Amino acid sequence: MAASSHRSRLLTAAVGLPVLALCVWSGGWPLFVLVLAASLAGAWEFLGLFPGAGMCVRGAALALGALTVWLGWRVGPAAALSVPLAAFWLEEFSRLFHKQAGRDGPPRWLTAATLLYIPGSLQFLTAFGPGETALVLAAVMATDTGAYYAGHLIGGPKIWPSVSPKKTWAGSIGGLATTVAVCLVAAALWGKTPWPAFALLGAAMSAASQMGDFMESSLKRAAGIKDSGNLLPGHGGILDRADGLIPAILVFALARNLTQYL
DSSP, X not given: XXXXXHHHHHHHHHHHHHHHHHHHHXXXXXXXXXXXXXXHHHHHHHHTTSTTOOHHHHHHHHXXXXXXXXXXXXXXXXXXXXXXXXXXXHHHHHHHHHHHTTSOOSOTTHHHHHHHHTHHHHGGGGGSOHHHHHHHHHHHHHHHHHHXXXXXXXXOOBSOTTTOTTOBHHHHHHHHHHHHXXXXXXXXXXXXXXXXXXXXXXXXXXXXXXHHHHHHHHHHHHHTOSOSOSSBTTTBSXXXXXXXXXXXXHHHHHHHHHTTTO
C-alpha cells in the first residue's frame, strides 16, 4: 500500500471512528442521520454499478431509501421493509405500462434490490441498542482483522481467486475464529445468554460478513471498477466499508428476534 494511501486510511479512521462511536452511543437523531447518510450514499454507489440506472431510477431510490430509514427509526424495521416491497410492485407495474406503450421500462427489480440491500438492512441499526450495535461492528472488524493476519501468516488455497485473489481458506477460518472469540468475550461480559449461543452467533455473523464481501467484489468485477466510490479517502466508498456489515446486521437482527421466542 502506498504511503499516501496509508495516511489517508489512518486519517479517515481517526475522524470517522469517533463520529461513529458518538452516534452509536447517543442513538436518537445522531444515529438516524448517520444511518440515513450511509444508506443514501451506499444506494447511490450501488446503482452506479448498473448502466441502466438513470437519474429517474436514482432519484426514486434515494427518496424511497430515505423513507425506508425514517420508517425503521420511527415505526419499526417491519414497517420499513414495506417500502422495498412497494417499490418492487411499482417497478413491475411501470414495466407493464411501458410495454403497452412499446417502450423499454426501468431496469427490473433494481430499485427494490437497492432498497432491500442497503437502506432496508442499515435501518435495523436504529432499532439496536448501543451495546448491540457495538457487538455487530466488533464482529465485522474481527472478521476482517482475523482473516487478514491468518491469510498473510498461513496462506494456502484461495477461496474464489477470480473475484477476490487474496482471500484464502486459512484467512476465512481465522476471521471466523476471531469473531467467535469476540462474541465469547461479549457473552462473559453480558452474562445473560449461554455462551454456545454467542459462539454460534459469532460464526454466523462472520460467515455472512465474508459472503457480503465476496458479493460486492463480484459486483465490482462485473462493473469493471476497483472501488464503489471515493467518499472515504483511502477506503473507497461506503459499500467498500459496509459490504460485510450489511449481512452481519441481518444475521444479528434475526437472532435478536428469535431470542424473544426461545
